[in-house]
Amino acid sequence: MEVSIISSEIVKPSSLQFNDLKPYKLCLFDQITPMTYASIMVFFRNCIDPNSHANIHQTLLSQLKTSLSETLTFYYPFSGRTKNNFYVDDFDAGVTYVEAKVNCSLIEFFKLKQNELLNKFVPFLPWRDETEARQEELPQMGFQVNIFTCGGIALSTSLGHKIADGGTLALFLMSWAASFRGLPQNKILRPNLSDASIAFPPRDLPPSYRNLKDKLWFGAKGNFVTKRFVFDAKALTKLREIASSQRVPQPSRNEVLTCFVWKHASMAAAVVNNNNNNNGFSNKDSVIAHAVNMRPRMKSNALSTSVGNLFWWAKTTPKDIRSLELSEMVEMVRESLVNFSNEYLESIEVDVGSAVSEFYDSIEHIINPLSNKDDDNATEIYAFTNWKGFFNEVDFGWGKPIWVGAHGNVGPEFRNMIVFVDGQGGKGIEAFVTLEEKHMAVLEKDPQFLLFVNPNPEGLPVSIISSEIVKPSSLQFNDLKPYKLCLFDQITPMTYASIMVFFRNCIDPNSHANIHQTLLSQLKTSLSETLTFYYPFSGRTKNNFYVDDFDAGVTYVEAKVNCSLIEFFKLKQNELLNKFVPFLPWRDETEARQEELPQMGFQVNIFTCGGIALSTSLGHKIADGGTLALFLMSWAASFRGLPQNKILRPNLSDASIAFPPRDLPPSYRNLKDKLWFGAKGNFVTKRFVFDAKALTKLREIASSQRVPQPSRNEVLTCFVWKHASMAAAVVNNNNNNNGFPNKDSVMAHAVNMRPRMKSNALSTSVGNLFWWAKTTPKDIRSLELSEMVEMVRESLVNFSNEYLESIEVDVGSAIYAFTNWKGFFNEVDFGWGKPIWVGAHGNVGPEFRNMIAFVDGQGGKGIEAFVTLEEKHMAVLEKDPQFLLFVNPNPEGLPITLI
Known part of the structure; x- marks a missing residue:
């Protein structure tokens, strides 16, 4: 994959009288945050028609740049430069703005599954130690608009952490998107540029504090790498069950995932350090520092739209991590967060200087041993930050992001860090995990870790729109006798065979959503009509002898696929086919479950080009490929509106007459x-x-x-x-x-x-x-x-x-x-x-x-x-x-x- 820079320039606020503006004061938490660039990138599809004229592309890019300039008028500190770690001035210095072309489609990029490529999409490399000497030259922010061959865009931000945090960046992007969409200025949320420095005024920090903050962020030595791990909704539910306890009966997804990653990262470090003691753990202490957004936790609502680093660290320091279950770790993390909200925030609001001093004093004994990399007993610190919910609502008019990415590999002196973002579709969580390279190699082979996580999965987002049960349209269920299986049904196990038929030009992708919905409604209605004649497919198998409960219905799923048919075919990855069916194929569905299982499931997968993959999971207990072909032909005829007397009817009785069911001996079963x-x-x-x-x-x-x-x-x-x-x-x-x-x-x-x-x-x-x-x-x-x-x-x-x-x-x-x-x-x-x-x-x-x-x-x-x-x-x-x-x-x- 190649990313070619088209242009790079400086963008300034559109309508500021720079001479009339007073310097912008940093708050205390800005001061004790080092200058480094965090990165975030939001991926959108269908932003530009790749077949349209170049002038249309240029118009969109020009609108992006103009609306950025308008947004900077209200966020003018982002356009300035930091002075003396105390204030921001020179608001006409501007931000970096880059336009770039990517020589592949979005789906081809997702196929690469190489997290380190994300760094090609940002103007500044993430999480490097930008020295104090350079701070007066560095832009506070940089933006890069990456255009894919399919017309998708990755809009990426390098955020100077000295002036802002993830909450601030989310507010900025929402404002920029609103401006781009043409909302009136009075409808766009304005930032609060003063209250952070009033609530937490800057001060002259002693040199020891300045050194300590740099050690906290960049004191580690090693070759750090970042990998992306995806935890789906099912895995998170299971982890929450495991981690629940009497003290914390309903742990949050964030709490359990934090503890799960922390536990296994610590175990990986123990293996590498070769200083094992009981269950693979070393004597080395392990601490987590959890970045907590203070805005919703403050008594005053005045800071809800405040610009600045309004987060701080809630730390958890277990006495001996070797003996802790996941539930016990969750209890400790919950306690640290409760104490942070109830006690620490109160002390911050009363006397922020003393509260910060207390934090630094408590953590100094942890950090200082790390300056000696030969000290095997130095503490391992794992920093967790949660960006879930910040960026998945950003809408420039192209729909919500299809994916949010964090960063590739970090700088050489960074630390263990884990960033959480929303998973595709919003149901799971993606963790961008940064560890020392050898630790990561162990983690990626940890079988207990991999039970719950899919490391950097294939990016073919198939988003479920709806899932429901469809029943026959006009049956008198009470009048129907049970449907007998034939002998060959009996000696066929319950498993789902799958078949999918791909069609093009089913829906005009540019037509109104109501037209799409009409087609989907017709598909569902005609399926229900077809089931009236194939009613055994709507029932459930009983005792491996007959089918009954014909009002139980079949599974019917509607889904969107985040690529065109042509892009999917170019992937050449056969295993992706399983994403298109409601039930995984050729699994052993046990006898005990047969009375619960639908005989069939259908999934209508709609591609961005308007093509459809209509997929069937066929319960092999009741039918074979010949039966399924007959059913699909009947369904298609009903959908096309053929009269009922013109549609071929199935023969529901002769198979069991020719090959009657029997009591099979256990050896046959x-x-x-x-x-x-x-x-x-x-x-x-x-x-x-x-x-x-x-x-x-x-x-x-x-x-x-x-x-x-x-x-x-x-x-x-x-x-x-x-x-x-x-x-x-x-x-x-x-x-x-x-x-x-x-x-x-x-x-x-x-x-x-x-x-x-x-x-x-x-x-x-x-x-x-x-x-x-x-x-x-x-x-x-x-x-x-x-x-x-x-x-x-x-x-x-x-x-x-x-x-x-x-x-x-x-x-x-x-x-x-x-x-x-x-x-x-x-x-x-x-x-x-x-x-x-x-x-x-x-x-x-x-x-x-x-x-x-x-x-x-x-x-x-x-x-x-x-x-x-x-x-x-x-x-x-x-x-x-x-x-x-x-x-x-x-x-x-x-x-x-x-x-």
Whole structure:
């Protein structure tokens, strides 16, 4: 990623009489805050149409600069320079203003997952020690407008901490945004420029204080790095449960996250310091200093809009962190915050000088040992600051920020610091954690830490708009008899298969929100109408025998995706597909939960370009791919407004008549679970595309006298099976001739029984009307591709229910399950044209099996294979030169042909 500077200049207040202004006094807390630049960046999408004329771009940038100048008129101290650590003058000196171009889109930047790149977006590097000598030259603030190729903007601020804190900066940005949007000046909130220095007047600080404040911020030695960790709402809820106690029954998210990060950062430091004592902790003391915004805690409301550093440190110093549970740490932090509000703030308001002296006296014995870096028992200080809620409401007219970033790596003499900002969508918390490099390396491998945190996750923000239950529109539920499962439903475990169909040009992204809402409402209404005829999908499974409770409904989710279709396809990251479905795919949903689980879930994902990914989580207990295809075709027909008598109706009875349910012995129930979920390992899924040319070549290689015209499906099945088996052999390190192990390799191919039955009655039947045709070669080592194809052809010809009798001998073998969804979904038409792409799933559950799902390639000419293998096996397969001769692993997905 490259950030190219277009221009850099000084912006001054627009309408000040500089000679008439008195110097701006610092408050005491400004004085004891060193000069360093904090950074914050707010990311917006759809600010500029990237296809519009350059003059339009220039007009927007000019408006940004003009409104900044107007805002500085009211915040004129920000335009000055600090003098003698006592006041600010020279208000015509101005602030730094930079315009820059970024050579990628927002979504491509998020894909990079490199936190250190954030420093490219700010005019001044963050958290460096700017010496006293330079302070009279340094701007108080700097701004950089970074324009991405997609038209998104990262508006970044370097805030001189000498004059302001996060609360002040939030107020400034809100005022600038209001000015840019054209609000009248009398509607824009004005800052209070006097009360901070009246409440906390500046004073002549002794040299010891000046030295101590610099040591507190910059006294550490080491190579400090910053990493971003995301804690989602679920993780925070779990941490709050763990941390609750009788004294603090409802700890805040901020309290528990502070203690959780502090605890694990301290443990990482102990490991590195190699001075362990009991449970991995050293004798080194560990202290947190929590930055507390004093504005809402003061008795007077006069300081609510005051400019300045109106925060101070609430510190927690445990006697022995080794013995503390998370709940005990939270109790201590709560106590320190309560004491800060009740006692310390009172003393500040009465005599600020004495209160600050007391703080410095209490912390001096902690700081001073740190000047000796060889002292193994020096205290570790962790500074926490909370910027949640400050910046996620800033609105320049482009909508609220899609993301708020803090900073990349800090200066070489900085300290342990943790900054909290709002997570994407406002539900989680993102922590920008700065630690010494070796400490960070340990923290990133701490399994107890990683249970709750996803270190720097993929930035594909899929924001849930709504989630609800949709029920059939016109059923008399009390009149319906329970729906019987068929035998094949019974011996299929409850797990969610996923499929997603991608459409373009569904919604005009520039149209009014009411039009969007009308389309979504029609989708939901037509789904409800379709469920009237597929009412078993709306029920719940009982005793693995029947479905009832048809008014329970299906899950229906509407979501926004923060990128265009084309940007998503360029990411080429198959695991992102799981963000588009309401339930994670191919997990083992236990018997105990089956009576609670919806049979189906749907998620409508709306991209910024107006495209839609309509995704289904299909409960495999009640239906297979053939049933789902029938359902989606019916739903699409209902959405398009076809008369009800023109829409194909499902057959809800014949499957259980042809294959009636029965009381299965426990051995069969255990066997079906082992067959699907018995494997152990870390399974991953990759997408491989075989184009028409590659398939033709494979058919030529695989043809033989017995099978002169093998199908594309047969040759691709054998090709993937052969090379996946070879990959397993390499990993298993049990080679015997040509790299193959003695372990048997079995291929089980899901066969749709509907077209193979003598009766046509089952062609529209609901249920799992597929079963496994298996191929078990005696010795796969000696087989050519043509011989494997002959065996597969024979197994399909001989396919019968006898497989159920023989399946048990296969469980100990390396089983590769193939399922073919080609032709099922590429004709689904909601009126937006046929799908431009059909996707299957991202990564599967941890105990799933080797599975390969075939779907139609883009344009219908090739085949895409979603291949699930154990991670180490996949790594070998992706480097297999004979495999790669025919396949392009996860190619650039650009399915939109521009005319």
